Amino acid sequence: MIKVSIQGMPGSFSHIAAEHFFPDLQLICNTDFKSTFASLAQEVADFAVVPIENSTIGSIIENYTWLTNYPFHVIGEVFIKVNFHLAAIKESLLSEITEVYSHAAGLGQIVNFLAEHPNLKIVEYFDTAGAAQMVAETKKRIFAAACSRKAAQINGLKIIKENIHDNPKNFTRFFLLSKTPLKSKQQDSSPGSASQYRTSLQFEISHRSGSLSEFLTLFANQGLSLTKIESRPIPSTDWEYRFYIDVLSNPESMAMKLCLEEAKSKCSHLRVLGQYPIGAQIES
Structure with a gap:
């Protein structure tokens, strides 16, 4: 049986998200996100499912830190309708x-x-x-x-x-994490392929005027749409930031490959966190 690490107990929204990916699973329950990531690293679990952002309160900042600290791959996502x-x-x-x-x-x-x-x-x-x-x-x-x-x-x-949440369209986006990347065979010629996959990137650029604009323009020039941008301070630096972006793209498309290749010359660090199918919206 597949073992999935989550933060929370049975019945949590993370549990609901995990069941979307694996209806028949063994939960590895943790009291905090640190332990959730560690259990995947230590191979106590086969996968981990963690929240990354909510449509009401925004990003789950702590999990961006853990994504940076571990070499895991995002291989899936799901949007859970969070009804409190x-x-x-x-x-x-x-x-x-x-x-x-x-x-x-x-x-x-x-x-x-x-x-x-x-x-x-x-x-x-x-x-x-x-x-x-x-x-x-x-x-x-x-x-x-x-x-x-x-x-x-x-x-x-x-x-x-019932339904005591503020936002009637309250969704939480969850990542499915693995120690190995998702292998996609989807080709650039597939109809509508650009809108069926998402690429999550982490990058660092020089702290100078226009550097972020130059980097993001690479995606615009290739006709690629960004759906999220997040910045987090880099520890032990003077007001320098690490950025995270999500891009609608077919991982096999020439546009995405060219963009990633050119992006390497525009930043000091570039990491592909994952290339995965766009997630469904699920009721909880």
């Missing part, structure tokens, strides 16, 4: 709840609900599904978890308030 529900033990009523537990990222996606209930104490927990498990185990009527429907079901909780 307030779950408690079956005897609880909404009026009785005084404490809400969830992951910090989850709490950042239910700000309006929390503002409407100022009496609720907000408690950060290591995981949304872990919060559901804790609520079930403590059996306290005053505790509730902001979690997925799957987490509530697994832990025998009752949903006392």
